[in-house]
Amino acid sequence: MSVESCGVRGEPHQVRRRSIVGAFSLALLMLAAAGPALAAAPLNLIFTTHAMFFSSETRQATPLDPQVFVRDAAAPAAAGPQGIRHVAGFRPAPMSDPPATPVFTAQGKPLGFSLGAWLGATGTATITPLASGKARVTARFKGLRRHGRYSLFENHFDQQPVGFTPLDGRGTKNSFVADANGAATITVIAPQALTDANAVLLVYHSDHATHGLSRGDPGVTAHHQLIAKVP
16 A cells, blocks of 8 residues: 555655755764864874074074083174073084083083083974863973973964964963972963964973963073974
C-alpha cells in the first residue's frame, strides 16, 4: 500500500526536510564541539641563542652576541651593532671566541660566567591558545645560571623599532629564579594570542632584579639570552 493511499499525502517531503534540518544541526554541533579542540592545539617551539638569531637576522659577517662583552685592550668605547654603548677595552662577544672566555656587561662588570656557559643554555616552549583569546605559555630551561633571575618578554616585530612587553602583559608574573642546577619551568598566561609577529624572549638580569614593564638596561643589567620565534 502506498503512502498516499493511507491519507498522508506530502509526509515524505516533510520527513525528508526534517532529516536535512536535523543533519545540518548535528553538523553545526559537531563543528562547535571541534572548534575549541582545534583552537587549543599546542605549538611547540625550541629556543635558540639570541646571539645566533640576531646575527642571522642582521646578517653579521662574524656571528656575535650584542648583549654580552669580552675584553679587548684595543677596542675603543663605542656603540655595538644593537646600539648598546660599551666602555673602552671591551667589545661585543664573537660566538667563535673560546668557550672559557669570561664575559662582562657593557660597562666592564664581570658577569661571573664564561661565554660557553652563556651560549650553552637551552629551552623549549609550549604555547596553547585559550578559548578566552589568551595563550598559555609553558617554558622549560636548562643550563641557566644557578639561582639566576630571569624574565620572559614578548617581541613585537610588527613595531618599529621592535617592541618588548612582559609576556604576562603586566610584568608581575613573568619572572623566575633558576634552581641550583640552572634549570627552571615557568607557565605564563599571555594576554593575547601570539602570532608570527612575535617571539618569546628570555632575559637574564645581571643586577638580580626585575624591572616590571621594562627589561632593564640592555647589555648593562638586562641581557637577551634565548629566543623562540613564533612561526
